[in-house]
Amino acid sequence: MRLSPVIAGCLLLILAALPVSAADEPDDLVVDLSEHDVSVTVDFAGADLVLFGATEGVGDVIVEVRGPIRSEAVRRKERIAGIWLNRDSMVFHRVPAFYALASSRPLKDIVSDDALATLQIGVNNLWLIPDHTAEESEIAEFRAALVRNKQAVGLFPAEPDEVKFRGDRLFRADIHFPANVMVGPYEIKVHLVESGKVVRSTRTPLTLSRVGFEAGIYRLAHRWSLAYGILAIVVAVMAGWLANLFFRSKA
Amino acid sequence: MQIYLPIAEMSVNVFLILGMGGGVGFLSGLFGVGGGFLMTPLLILTGIPPAIAVATGANQIVAASVSGVFAHWRRGNVDLKMGLVLLGGGILGSVFGVWLFSHLRSIGQIDVVITLSYVLFLGTIGLLMFIESVRAAIRTRRHIRRKQHMHLWIHGLPLKMRFRRSRLYISVLPPIMIGFLVGLLGAIMGVGGGFIMVPAMIYLLGMPTTMVIGTSLFQIIFVMANVTVLQAVQNQAVDIVLALILLIGAVIGAQFGARAGAKMPGDQLRVLLALVVLLVCGKLAYDLVATPADLYSLWVRG
Numbered sequence: 277m278r279l280s281p282v283i284a285g286c287l288l289l290i291l292a293a294l295p296v297s298a299a300d301e302p303d304d305l306v307v308d309l310s311e312h313d314v315s316v317t318v319d320f321a322g323a324d325l326v327l328f329g330a331t332e333g334v335g336d337v338i339v340e341v342r343g344p345i346r347s348e349a350v351r352r353k354e355r356i357a358g359i360w361l362n363r364d365s366m367v368f369h370r371v372p373a374f375y376a377l378a379s380s381r382p383l384k385d386i387v388s389d390d391a392l393a394t395l396q397i398g399v400n401n402l403w404l405i406p407d408h409t410a411e412e413s414e415i416a417e418f419r420a421a422l423v424r425n426k427q428a429v430g431l432f433p434a435e436p437d438e439v440k441f442r443g444d445r446l447f448r449a450d451i452h453f454p455a456n457v458m459v460g461p462y463e464i465k466v467h468l469v470e471s472g473k474v475v476r477s478t479r480t481p482l483t484l485s486r487v488g489f490e491a492g493i494y495r496l497a498h499r500w501s502l503a504y505g506i507l508a509i510v511v512a513v514m515a516g517w518l519a520n521l522f523f524r525s526k527a
Numbered sequence: 528m529q530i531y532l533p534i535a536e537m538s539v540n541v542f543l544i545l546g547m548g549g550g551v552g553f554l555s556g557l558f559g560v561g562g563g564f565l566m567t568p569l570l571i572l573t574g575i576p577p578a579i580a581v582a583t584g585a586n587q588i589v590a591a592s593v594s595g596v597f598a599h600w601r602r603g604n605v606d607l608k609m610g611l612v613l614l615g616g617g618i619l620g621s622v623f624g625v626w627l628f629s630h631l632r633s634i635g636q637i638d639v640v641i642t643l644s645y646v647l648f649l650g651t652i653g654l655l656m657f658i659e660s661v662r663a664a665i666r667t668r669r670h671i672r673r674k675q676h677m678h679l680w681i682h683g684l685p686l687k688m689r690f691r692r693s694r695l696y697i698s699v700l701p702p703i704m705i706g707f708l709v710g711l712l713g714a715i716m717g718v719g720g721g722f723i724m725v726p727a728m729i730y731l732l733g734m735p736t737t738m739v740i741g742t743s744l745f746q747i748i749f750v751m752a753n754v755t756v757l758q759a760v761q762n763q764a765v766d767i768v769l770a771l772i773l774l775i776g777a778v779i780g781a782q783f784g785a786r787a788g789a790k791m792p793g794d795q796l797r798v799l800l801a802l803v804v805l806l807v808c809g810k811l812a813y814d815l816v817a818t819p820a821d822l823y824s825l826w827v828r829g
Contacts, residue, residue: 318768320531321538349826351635359643359815362635362824373827421823428821455529455538486533493533497763505759508586508767509752515771516593519778523594 304332305468305476312480315487316459323453325482327378327464330445335470336386337439338379339449340397342372343484344460347407350418350425366418367407373458375399375426378437378449386469395467395474399423399432430454459484534766535579541772543573548587548776555591555777556784557791558800561747563588563718566773568645568807577638578628579766582758584717585751586770591777592719592748599741606692606738610745612699613724616706617713617750624714625757632762635826639815644716646812652722653804660797693734693742701731710750714757719747 307329314323327339348371354363377398379386393401400423406415426432431454439449451464462482467474486494497504529538547569555562563584570580599605631637684698705727709720724743728734734742759765788796 316531318531318533319529321529346827349635351824351826353819353822353824355818359639360819360822361639365635365826418823421821422825425821425823425825455531456536458536490531490533493767497534497759497765497767501760501763502756504767505756505765508755508759508765508770509589511767512586512590512752512755512770512774513593513748515774515778516590516595517597519590519594520597523778523782 305466305478306330307464307466307478307480309464309480309482312482314453314482314484316484316490317486317488318490320455320490322455322457323484325451325453327449327451327466329447329449329466331447331468332445333470334444335468335475336380337441337447337449338383338386338397338467338469338474339377339437339439339451340465340467341374341376341378341451341462341482342465343374343462343482344458345370345372347371348373348422350422352418352421366410366415368419368422369405369407370402371404371422372402373460374431374453374462375402376433376437376451378439378451380439380441380447383436387472387474391472391474397467399426429456431456453484457484459486530768530772532575532766532769534583534763535575535769537574539573539575539769544769544772545776547573548773549780550776551773552777552780553784553787554780554800554803556781556786557788558784558796559788560800561588561591561719561721562777563591564645564649564716564722565803565807566777567641567717568649568811570769571641572810575769577641578632578762578764579769581628581641581715581717582755582762582764583766583770583773585713585754585758586765586767587773587777588713588717588719588751589748589755590770590774591781592744592751594778596741596744596748599744602741603692604737604741605745606690606734606742607745608688609690609693609695609702609732609734609738610742612688612702613706613709613742613746614749616703616708617710617746618706618753619703620707620710620712621714621750621754621757622710623707624711625754625761627711628715628758629761641716642811642815644712646808646815648712648716648723649804649808650812653801653808656797657801657805660794660801664794664798693732693738695733697732705731706746706750709747710754713747713750714754717754719751721747 307327310326329337347367347369349365349367351362351365353360383392392398396403404419423432427434437449439447441447462484463479464482465477465479468476528541530541531538551562551566551569554565566587567580567584571577628637631640684700686699687696688699689696705724709724712718712720712723721743725739728739728743729736755765
């Protein structure tokens with residue numbers, strides 16, 4: 277999944293040349309990814325991508341990575357007769373399954389909290405929609421629990437990654453996806469910030485998809501679940517029969 | 528070496544799963560038990576979602592029972608007619624069980640129901656086994672006789688049928704009820720249910736001990752195959768890759784277990800098994816009552 281330094285260097289060179297060759301267009305922010313399609317295979321143990329970019333002039337860069345948007349339920353346990361049981365729950369819509377940030381300097385040094393809130397940058401500013409109305413504090417508590425649980429499994433990395441500048445104009449960011457990421461469409465947003473204001477934003481798509489054996493099993497299990505169930509039994513019966521044959525001949 | 532499980536949608540260490548399969552296989556070979564009641568809780572403890580642990584466990588039990596039933600079949604120790612009657616109850620029980628499972632899953636209570644069932648059953652069985660085996664170990668010399676034919680209320684029920692192999696003439700209702708209960712447990716707990724089926728066949732139905740294990744294995748194959756298909760169709764919770772890795776470990780482990788078991792005295796073995804069962808039960812019970820690290824949890828409808 278990692279690019280070799282040589283290819284990385286070439287990409288940087290190409291990107292460096294871009295603003296010159298396309299001088300007519302106001303391309304003050306150009307980015308590209310080392311890969312736009314990531315395959316989730318049987319030996320998938322996470323993925324590392326490299327984001328390259330070039331800016332006109334000086335400024336800071338914030339990178340947002342967010343992936344499959346869906347609804348997630350948060351449940352709260354209560355002790356009933358000594359046992360912890362799930363009781364109240366709240367469903368949030370428009371939750372990204374994965375959300376990570378990277379920035380060229382600590383966020384608070386680049387842009388104000390208010391501006392982050394307006395732009396919905398950062399896990400605490402994401403626009404999550406609860407499925408039912410409740411007290412403000414109650415919603416806040418469930419929301420905080422969602423973020424906390426996501427952070428605990430590495431799907432909302434707590435610490436932003438670093439965007440590294442090479443000179444004034446070229447930058448790169450290493451984006452890490454843990455092994456438990458969801459497959460589906462992702463979006464990477466890059467913001468260029470100058471003196472506390474976002475002056476330019478651009479986005480680039482990314483897709484994580486299952487391929488090969490992995491994809492076949494998943495598709496079979498979800499689309500032809502009866503055939504999959506029968507296959508599971510056939511495999512089990514064969515395995516049991518083989519084990520019996522093998523160990524009987526030895527005994 | 529990590530492997531990505533397609534249905535559980537998580538990456539696990541192959542050697543950890545192989546080792547677990549091997550460990551449970553070793554114990555099942557050592558004690559002559561199915562091991563499903565240890566496999567499912569172990570999978571849950573390693574972070575596999577309970578629903579997938581249960582459904583995949585059912586698939587793995589099919590394989591284990593197939594490999595076990597051959598020896599009994601060759602010796603003529605399978606009462607086919609009794610097996611089919613038990614199976615009738617088992618199919619009904621597992622259909623109801625998988626339905627219940629889906630329902631509990633959708634209201635967010637499946638995990639606690641699975642854990643609670645385990646605590647209840649492992650606790651009862653572990654305790655009974657422990658008391659019984661300690662007693663037996665203490666009075667090894669004394670001879671205890673068991674009554675050959677007990678007359679219980681069961682024998683007054685209608686719909687009697689003759690089971691030639693088992694030399695029984697009893698109502699079909701008790702075997703159907705036993706089958707139903709075991710099928711239900713199989714669907715919810717991912718266990719073969721031998722630990723309930725075997726004593727029930729001996730003490731409640733009065734079947735000859737030689738017939739019990741073969742007949743129980745025979746019907747477990749079909750009941751668990753039914754659970755596998757239903758779980759696959761209704762909950763998409765059967766992970767073939769996980770089942771296969773467990774299976775390989777379990778088959779190898781069982782061979783070593785059987786060899787080790789031949790060298791150890793039976794009473795001590797039973798005390799040991801009782802302790803293992805109580806240990807697993809204790810861990811699960813602790814998890815139910817201990818204050819969780821986070822009272823909130825996430826859930827995504829699959």
